[in-house]
Amino acid sequence: MTRISVIGCGYLGAVHAASMAEVGHQVVGIDTDAEKIALLSQGKAPFYEPGFDELLRRNVESGRLTFSTDFADATQAEIHFIGVGTPQRPDGQGADLAYVHAATDALLAVLPDHPERASLVAGKSTVPVGTAAALAEKFSAKGALVAWNPEFLREGFAVDDTLRPDRLVYGLPADPEQAKLAEAKLDAAYAKILSGETYEGRDWTETPKVVTDYATAELVKVAANSFLATKISFINAMAEICDATGGNVTTLAEAIGYDDRIGKKFLRAGVGFGGGCLPKDIRAFQARVDELGLNETLDFLSDIDAVNVRQRSRVVTKLADALGGSVEGKTIAVLGAAFKPDSDDIRDSPAVDVARRLIAAGAVVRVTDPKAGPVVAKYAPDLPFVDTVDLAVDGADAIAVLTEWTEFRQLDPVEVAGKMSHNIVLDGRNCLAKQAWMHAGFSYLGMGQ
Numbered sequence: 001m002t003r004i005s006v007i008g009c010g011y012l013g014a015v016h017a018a019s020m021a022e023v024g025h026q027v028v029g030i031d032t033d034a035e036k037i038a039l040l041s042q043g044k045a046p047f048y049e050p051g052f053d054e055l056l057r058r059n060v061e062s063g064r065l066t067f068s069t070d071f072a073d074a075t076q077a078e079i080h081f082i083g084v085g086t087p088q089r090p091d092g093q094g095a096d097l098a099y100v101h102a103a104t105d106a107l108l109a110v111l112p113d114h115p116e117r118a119s120l121v122a123g124k125s126t127v128p129v130g131t132a133a134a135l136a137e138k139f140s141a142k143g144a145l146v147a148w149n150p151e152f153l154r155e156g157f158a159v160d161d162t163l164r165p166d167r168l169v170y171g172l173p174a175d176p177e178q179a180k181l182a183e184a185k186l187d188a189a190y191a192k193i194l195s196g197e198t199y200e201g202r203d204w205t206e207t208p209k210v211v212t213d214y215a216t217a218e219l220v221k222v223a224a225n226s227f228l229a230t231k232i233s234f235i236n237a238m239a240e241i242c243d244a245t246g247g248n249v250t251t252l253a254e255a256i257g258y259d260d261r262i263g264k265k266f267l268r269a270g271v272g273f274g275g276g277c278l279p280k281d282i283r284a285f286q287a288r289v290d291e292l293g294l295n296e297t298l299d300f301l302s303d304i305d306a307v308n309v310r311q312r313s314r315v316v317t318k319l320a321d322a323l324g325g326s327v328e329g330k331t332i333a334v335l336g337a338a339f340k341p342d343s344d345d346i347r348d349s350p351a352v353d354v355a356r357r358l359i360a361a362g363a364v365v366r367v368t369d370p371k372a373g374p375v376v377a378k379y380a381p382d383l384p385f386v387d388t389v390d391l392a393v394d395g396a397d398a399i400a401v402l403t404e405w406t407e408f409r410q411l412d413p414v415e416v417a418g419k420m421s422h423n424i425v426l427d428g429r430n431c432l433a434k435q436a437w438m439h440a441g442f443s444y445l446g447m448g449q
């Protein structure tokens with residue numbers, strides 16, 4: 001058992017804290033948001049994430065997992081994981097490190113001056129390359145070591161990705177003695193995960209571990225997200241070409257995906273990527289390499305970003321074309337608000353952006369989502385939200401499916417058609433059974449098909 005603190009209790013930190021308790025450690029989660037800490041302390045998840053509620057409740061009840069707003073409660077820990085957010089700066093493309101600095105300053109202030117044993121500060125947040133080295137300098141004053149240990153979890157699969165990750169990456173200090181100490185501490189935290197003990201019900205598997213320096217570990221994370229974003233924008237560019245030529249992007253993706261050098265995953269064309277990670281990470285990566293003087297190296301990521309954002313305007317244009325040239329005065333049901341299914345996260349959500357663009361173009365919009373209602377009410381109160389699909393489609397001229405929730409994929413098109421004024425469906429995630437919707441009398445608009 002290791003004593004662990006996890007600083008920052010959002011999607012990443014809260015799931016990491018509960019997972020560390022689940023594998024037997026004594027964990028305290030720290031966050032400055034008192035409301036969030038109050039909920040977590042009662043074993044209640046402050047956001048929707050499949051499987052997280054049970055994991056949280058179980059570990060809070062066992063006493064292995066506690067939460068606090070007071071950094072002093074972290075001082076007993078041997079390892080401090082930093083999982084605070086690094087959003088896009090309000091005044092530019094780069095990452096805003098304000099939360100990283102606030103969290104590490106607050107931690108530094110409570111760490112003992114003459115520790116018996118050096119503690120380890122393990123960064124999990126996505127940061128610009130160079131951050132870990134700067135933090136190591138800062139913590140050396142208190143004899144604490146720094147490691148960078150990026151997180152690759154996907155929302156919607158956060159629990160599984162944390163307990164059964166594809167790989168663990170350790171960015172360690174340059175000094176060999178310090179590196180050995182830091183590696184041993186991380187190994188202790190991840191012992192069960194590394195050994196594969198958490199892979200219940202599957203073939204016994206060891207988790208690959210990549211041991212490297214700070215810069216590589218920081219870069220692995222942004223490189224991975226940039227590559228994923230590139231795959232999505234690549235297939236969306238192919239979708240644009242399919243639209244212009246009568247091709248079918250779904251078939252194209254399937255056919256190229258049989259080549260396992262390419263692979264089938266992350267080639268689903270549609271309204272593009274959103275969320276709190278991919279969009280801001282490609283912008284921050286570019287901003288950082290510009291600072292390093294490599295101004296042209298990541299220019300292609302601007303195109304990746306532009307292709308992605310263009311899918312949102314393409315949706316509006318397709319709807320306008322189908323509705324006689326304009327969406328003005330037309331009632332459009334927007335199915336989906338979350339940036340992807342099985343999440344209530346609406347950060348940089350394509351669905352939210354498209355809904356706003358439709359409203360700006362004069363449409364009467366009704367948004368619905370199975371889980372994101374409360375988040376929309378809090379963070380996007382400008383959107384007219386209704387609780388059910390029935391309310392959204394009632395008398396509508398068109399529907400736009402922008403998040404591929406199972407509830408939406410399984411809708412009965414005949415039943416939906418009966419409730420609408422005009423039968424136009426825009427399948428912004430290419431997730432509907434096209435033939436069934438056409439048989440039900442719908443004009444079907446796909447993305448590249």
Ligand code: UGA
Pocket residue numbers: 126151152153154155156225228232265266267268269270271272273274275276277278339340
């Ligand atoms: C992403 C990465 O996948 C994780 O590995 C990473 O840890 C995480 O960011 C992070 O940096 O914290 P996430 O943002 O949860 O995870 O979501 P993804 O599953 O990557 O999806 C991102 C967006 O791409 C969604 O809007 C999704 O709808 C879209 N997408 C995904 C597509 O449009 N097409 C696809 O084929 C796949």
